[in-house]
Amino acid sequence: MSEATQDPASSPEASKAIVPLLRRGRVARRRFLLGMLAGTAGLTIYGGVRASADEARVPDPNDVEGAFRPNIYITVTPDDRVLYGFPKAEMGQGTMTGFAMLVAEELEVGLDELEVFFPIASKEYDALETATGGSTSIVTGFVPVRQAAAAARMMLIAAAAERWGVAPDSLHAKAGRVLDDANDRSASYGELVEAAKQQRVPEAPVIKSKQDFKLVGTPARRIDSAPKVTGEAQFGIDVVVPNMTRAVMIHPPRIGAAVVSLDDSKAREMPGVVDVVITPRGVGVVAEKYWQAMRAAPAVEIEWDEGTGPSFGTENLRAELAARTDEGHVAEDEGDVDAVSGTVLEAEYETPYLSHSPMEPMNAVADVRGDVCEIWTGNQGPSAIQEAAANQLGCDRIQVIVHTPYLGGAFGRRSHPEAAIEAVWLSEAVGRPVQVIWSRENDTRGHRYRPQSHNRIKGTLDASGELAALEFHAQSQSIFASLDAGGLFPPVIPPRLRKWLAGNLSRLFDSNTLLADTIPTEGATHLGYAIPNRRVSYANFHTPVVVSWWRSVGYSINTYVVEAFMDELAHAAEQDPYEFRRAMLQDSPRWLGVLEAVAEMSEWGERELPEGVGRGIAVCFAFGSYCAHVIDAHVDEGTIVVDQVYSALDCGYAVNPDLVVSQVEGSVIFALTAALWGEITMKDGAVEQGNFDTYRMMRMHEAPKIEVRLLSSEEDIGGVGEPAVAPVAPALANALFMATGHRLRRLPLQPELDRARARADQGGK
């Protein structure tokens, strides 16, 4: 800043601006009740715990007078409305439609008849954990969601049976009515509401078997399309509450930098400006309108300190990682990799930091008032936001009310509460509701990235060309260790989320200690390949950069390394890359299934490719599902062009096959963006990318043709939103090796290809 040499505390102008934050106890700590619903005590919840009767609640759409509410999720009204409180985030993945299909199926109502809404966060709805991530929603909801609906159906049938004096078995439900075929009579659900309330809640509701499904398993239309094509759908950024102000956040220009001095006198004179507030995450410029805050923000003169990482840069980090020899932790150790001899192949692979960059920039509305903090924000974990806000305000979690509208994309980013907490701080400071909207630059520089990594991989081929040993070593930054972002948001993994993680992801790590963090090696362990000797290890490193889940998480890094290296091994063994994999997957039928499917779809080895086009293949297991891609690509005057992608996914069972296909298509394009261009770099502690001109996204004319085949194996249901991301980068890198002869071991591929071509031009290798 210009003339900001004086101590801010001694400047009357500036001191006025510095509002003391983190005044613990601003929200009075007490048990409070807001429209406590009569008769909700002891509502049965399937797949989780019973709700406590004195949970604080605000009215929710399910609270209809005189309605039948057999459990927290489902309500039937006397006038035949059927409501469903969808307890997850809808961020594009289609879970809202999937869950609604499960409810409609078991409750015997039309999908269009169901009124689906987003409930506020509460322990009751949380029973089926509201956190959305890890491709787990349908996996964990497939039975309990149907049980909740089946319970309602059974109680309505029991009510009708009682009324007519017949056995419940002689009745059935159809299209929102209970039918007595033998006596040619029927009653609508609404007519049965009063009697249904008197029925016993079944402990173990009878759900349909798959062969009886009429709706589930069909390519039904999304229930959220109509509001999304008319502009009606409300995202977090669209929330307006009475007396609301809007804020621009000026984040530190360098990681960890804090305000040394600030002159907001000019900004405060600008139209509409309400306040300028220093927070632990930068300076908030609060105005009546966002455009007013946008204009005032550049007028705030700020001097920042150097921060925790003034000399930090990703190039330094690359060099540091390449030199490191830390052995780390062993995640998998089978056979004896050291006892094998043969042809040894070794390589080093690198992946960069990546931003999630959802189309809706991070935003939140918070209203801190009296004994309540009310928050509206698109998020993947309302309970984590409740915990974080309560922690900041020094109140109980139940005093934090979280509303979750539609999410304009997330990809892991909306698991973190920064924008919501900024809004809480600002609302507390100005005493009015505040909406924080990050600029695109804020969002790109938001410091929640997929970790940068450095991987060493080594394979030994025996005399017959078979892969006898594989060693994999990852150097990556632990996401778990990074979650509390410098201690701002402890406890960041609330006990309930921890419990959920333990229940759903116990395969991956010990959620009690969080010590055995296997995310840095996922995609390298539990391979389907018959490799007798394997060793997978991981060394953590720490940086000032805060890292995050990024769609497909560790798989997005490690599947690239493993599957690109498999290609190297196949070539070293002088074998076809498909046949090389196929031979090692004979005892892994579901791996083999997707691999053979993409080979068949692409007519692998049977069709001559156009001149200059290369073809690559990759396969993986991730999030309970199996996925393979074949990618055809060529290079046109130095620019990589992706021509065609063939994809096969085996997720066991598809609740809505067309939405599963759309997730594969979307995953491919999301992953191609990252594989081709995605790279967040830092220099002197500052992120170099900002808007979409410097952090490039795939566009329509660059998107390849994508052909998707779903394999139904009647096995356990697997995840859908993420698995297809993982094998994209290696399949493309392998295609480019065939097309150009350059082995690309560092993401993103376009600049790596540029460097490889430049080296080749200079006569290097």
Added chain:
Amino acid sequence: MLEVKLKVNGEERSVDVPEDVPLLWVLREELELTGTKFGCGQALCGACTVHVDGKARRSCVTAVGDVAGKAITTIEGLTQGEADGKLTVLQQAWVEGNVPQCGYCQPGQLMMAAALIRRCPKPTDAQIDATMSGSICRCGTYPRIRSAIHAATGQSEDGGAK
């Protein structure tokens, strides 16, 4: 401040804002038409696309004073001219093709597509690319957007007439 007179979705509106305020924020905050989205603020992503006198414009870089008196159509006004509660053929194709995922960019995509088919009733893939490449979709709905445009214009996938 000057009063700026606007014609939005067929209605006369007036707002008290400086003439250089971006149309996007006037629509969203002054007129509470939140279907038009903020994505980048620099005309890089297309989420804020509206029609001005029938042509697609990026509202995030359009000064409200520049469009005073002109006919502005937002996503909320796209169905004007349809029977009550009915979607346009384009919106219907979006619904039938399960196009939207998160949906945030879709108002902008639809406004681009609507402007395209107005001046080019049966666009080829190349024409679709030329227009639609200005609009980013992070969920990767491009193949379905293409199919939906073809479906809405009565064409098969390769752009030929059905």
